[in-house]
Amino acid sequence: MSLTAYLIIFVTVFIVSIILKLSFTIQKRAFKCKWDGAIEADVKYGGGNKFDLYLPADKSRESYGLVVYLHSGSFNTGDKKDDAEILKWLSAKGYVAAGVNYTLGNNRKPVSVYDQSLDIKDAVPKVVKQAEKLGCKINGMAIAGGSAGGTLALLYALRDAKNTPVPVKMVFEMVAPAGFVREDWTNYGLDKDAKAAAGMFSPMAGKLITPEDIESSAYLTAVKNISAEAWVTEKSVPVLMAYGKLDKICPCATGRRLAEKLEKCGVPHDYIEFPHSGHGLQNDDRIYKQFVKKISEYLETYLPVK
Amino acid sequence: MTTGEIIALVIIVIVAFLGGRLGVRYYLNRLLGGSLFGGNIL
Numbered sequence: 001m002s003l004t005a006y007l008i009i010f011v012t013v014f015i016v017s018i019i020l021k022l023s024f025t026i027q028k029r030a031f032k033c034k035w036d037g038a039i040e041a042d043v044k045y046g047g048g049n050k051f052d053l054y055l056p057a058d059k060s061r062e063s064y065g066l067v068v069y070l071h072s073g074s075f076n077t078g079d080k081k082d083d084a085e086i087l088k089w090l091s092a093k094g095y096v097a098a099g100v101n102y103t104l105g106n107n108r109k110p111v112s113v114y115d116q117s118l119d120i121k122d123a124v125p126k127v128v129k130q131a132e133k134l135g136c137k138i139n140g141m142a143i144a145g146g147s148a149g150g151t152l153a154l155l156y157a158l159r160d161a162k163n164t165p166v167p168v169k170m171v172f173e174m175v176a177p178a179g180f181v182r183e184d185w186t187n188y189g190l191d192k193d194a195k196a197a198a199g200m201f202s203p204m205a206g207k208l209i210t211p212e213d214i215e216s217s218a219y220l221t222a223v224k225n226i227s228a229e230a231w232v233t234e235k236s237v238p239v240l241m242a243y244g245k246l247d248k249i250c251p252c253a254t255g256r257r258l259a260e261k262l263e264k265c266g267v268p269h270d271y272i273e274f275p276h277s278g279h280g281l282q283n284d285d286r287i288y289k290q291f292v293k294k295i296s297e298y299l300e301t302y303l304p305v306k
Numbered sequence: 307m308t309t310g311e312i313i314a315l316v317i318i319v320i321v322a323f324l325g326g327r328l329g330v331r332y333y334l335n336r337l338l339g340g341s342l343f344g345g346n347i348l
Contacts, residue, residue, distance in 0.1 A: 009322070014323075016323075017326025021327045244339060244340065248338060279337075280340075
């Protein structure tokens with residue numbers, strides 16, 4: 001065989017290997033399911049935002065659990081359609097599943113995490129109302145999300161749960177910034193650089209935070225409204241969390257801090273750390289499968305399908 | 307094909323396949339964080 005032939009074979013196999021690796025990720029495989037429900041798509045709820053409802057095939061039950069899943073995207077990108085697989089998976093289990101969009105920030109028009117959390121607070125009653133209009137009376141809910149969506153889910157469950165139209169029973173999230181304590185944000189150098197910390201936390205909180213506020217710890221009051229861990233009490237709902245130990249984007253220290261708080265308050269929770277993975281939980285497939293099994297266990301325990 | 311060519315072909319396919327997977331893992335780790343080895347077998 002000629003050298004050219006070997007080279008062509010090498011390059012072809014190399015490219016096929018890349019395509020296979022990117023196409024058959026655990027995240028896609030883990031939520032694969034047979035689903036024959038219905039979608040009510042793009043229901044407007046305010047501020048130009050919309051949600052999708054994934055309705056279970058069985059419409060004969062008296063009432064249903066609702067699971068709201070919030071998309072990732074660094075608070076600036078993403079869409080509910082990115083989560084179609086997990087939403088179908090949840091609906092196939094017998095829940096009404098809702099993917100909810102929220103106002104995204106950009107350089108020209110920044111939006112604070114606090115404002116985004118108010119979008120979710122605004123959306124949930126409308127999601128419940130729409131589900132009921134479609135024949136699915138809601139008896140309780142769980143809220144969940146990945147990364148930025150996880151932060152918003154935690155805020156809804158831990159900060160806003162007392163004002164919800166239906167009881168929040170649990171929350172699960174993946175790689176979400178669970179708090180904004182500068183000592184946890186070492187990967188961005190915020191533990192040492194007060195100016196950088198102020199620069200990052202200010203727009204997220206939607207409040208002016210100065211380097212002096214950072215140095216004096218006065219900033220903790222300003223970021224409280226976006227720090228889920230600051231809202232943990234003995235009455236908080238159960239929390240299931242997954243974090244990558246080597247995450248460059250959202251330090252797992254924020255999840256550990258939340259887990260410590262939950263432990264201290266006696267709140268049921270599970271903190272699952274992926275030892276070889278980063279923000280994509282991409283290198284620990286065995287643990288990912290265990291995490292997905294744990295989501296099912298939490299749902300069966302705290303929001304059982306009746 | 308000779309035996310040597312077959313062996314060479316097998317080695318090339320294995321190296322190319324593993325190289326592709328390792329390359330993706332390396333690239334994703336650069337973006338998201340993660341270790342090159344451990345956890346998944348590539």
